[in-house]
Amino acid sequence: MTDIAATAEEQAINRSKMQISETEVAVELKGMNKWYGDFHVLRDINLTVMKGERIVICGPSGSGKSTMIRCINRLEEHQSGQIIVDGNELTDDLKKIDEIRREVGMCFQHFNLFPHLTILENCTLAPIWVRKMPKKQAEEIAMHYLERVKIPDQANKYPGQLSGGQQQRVAIARSLCMSPKIMLFDEPTSALDPEMIKEVLDVMVGLAEEGMTMLCVTHEMGFARKVANRVIFMDAGQIVEQNEPEPFFTNPQHERTKLFLSQILHH
Numbered sequence: 501m502t503d504i505a506a507t508a509e510e511q512a513i514n515r516s517k518m519q520i521s522e523t524e525v526a527v528e529l530k531g532m533n534k535w536y537g538d539f540h541v542l543r544d545i546n547l548t549v550m551k552g553e554r555i556v557i558c559g560p561s562g563s564g565k566s567t568m569i570r571c572i573n574r575l576e577e578h579q580s581g582q583i584i585v586d587g588n589e590l591t592d593d594l595k596k597i598d599e600i601r602r603e604v605g606m607c608f609q610h611f612n613l614f615p616h617l618t619i620l621e622n623c624t625l626a627p628i629w630v631r632k633m634p635k636k637q638a639e640e641i642a643m644h645y646l647e648r649v650k651i652p653d654q655a656n657k658y659p660g661q662l663s664g665g666q667q668q669r670v671a672i673a674r675s676l677c678m679s680p681k682i683m684l685f686d687e688p689t690s691a692l693d694p695e696m697i698k699e700v701l702d703v704m705v706g707l708a709e710e711g712m713t714m715l716c717v718t719h720e721m722g723f724a725r726k727v728a729n730r731v732i733f734m735d736a737g738q739i740v741e742q743n744e745p746e747p748f749f750t751n752p753q754h755e756r757t758k759l760f761l762s763q764i765l766h767h
């Protein structure tokens with residue numbers, strides 16, 4: 501975990517493009533509940549994410565962070581309440597779920613690249629098969645994003661030939677090839693060696709600077725302080741507290757937040 505103190509470099513982040521819409525909602529969760537069998541994992545979640553917001557979600561292990569963001573692109577199903585993505589409610593309508601999935605990119609802790617496909621093939625698979633894009637166009641777009649994450653020279657290699665940090669950057673590039681409106685990150689750096697964390701966070705900072713709407717589950721509190729406009733603390737399936745990074749870190753209101761922060765920041 502990086503320190504929360506902002507360095508001069510961090511303060512120099514380009515916030516000018518990081519505009520948050522005052523009227524356009526990217527994602528809305530209304531009274532959302534989810535159970536795993538008898539276990540009530542998400543309890544009355546209410547959350548409105550405006551376009552351009554960069555939200556960091558933190559909380560103890562098992563608090564429901566992953567489950568919440570996985571519900572947003574229907575990797576997990578909620579049982580009550582509403583999830584509205586870019587104006588469309590997530591229902592059982594498979595066609596709609598498919599459309600929403602195309603708009604929501606997701607990066608996981610364990611990259612989830614196809615090992616038997618090259619980096620370029622990993623990036624072009626969904627644009628060709630889901631978007632029906634011509635192969636040449638898909639490859640051009642893939643190369644654009646591989647350059648963007650600074651690994652165009654790895655395009656013809658297989659995932660197993662790349663470092664963890666490089667694989668995670670491929671996973672981000674692969675998501676971007678689908679032109680998502682929203683990006684979900686589920687602990688994208690927690691499986692990486694320390695020296696690779698920064699290269700992945702740098703890509704995420706770049707995305708934030710370009711105005712991408714982002715929901716990130718991460719323990720990287722330095723990243724939260726640097727790019728988030730809002731930090732959310734979850735515990736036992738509930739959103740306990742949320743605030744802008746400065747007041748969140750310096751003046752948490754709830755005892756559970758204080759305890760969590762004291763544990764992770766003095767670790």
Ligand SMILES: Nc1ncnc2c1ncn2[C@@H]1O[C@H](COP(=O)(O)OP(=O)(O)OP(=O)(O)O)[C@@H](O)[C@H]1O
Nearest residue numbers: 536539541559560561562563564565566567568717
């Ligand atoms: N498929 C499942 N079936 C049953 N219980 C599950 C399932 N997936 C997660 N859980 C439970 O739901 C709770 C919330 O899990 P979740 O992964 O959302 O937490 P988290 O806050 O992301 O934790 P971590 O920081 O450890 O990743 C945990 O108690 C977990 O054991």
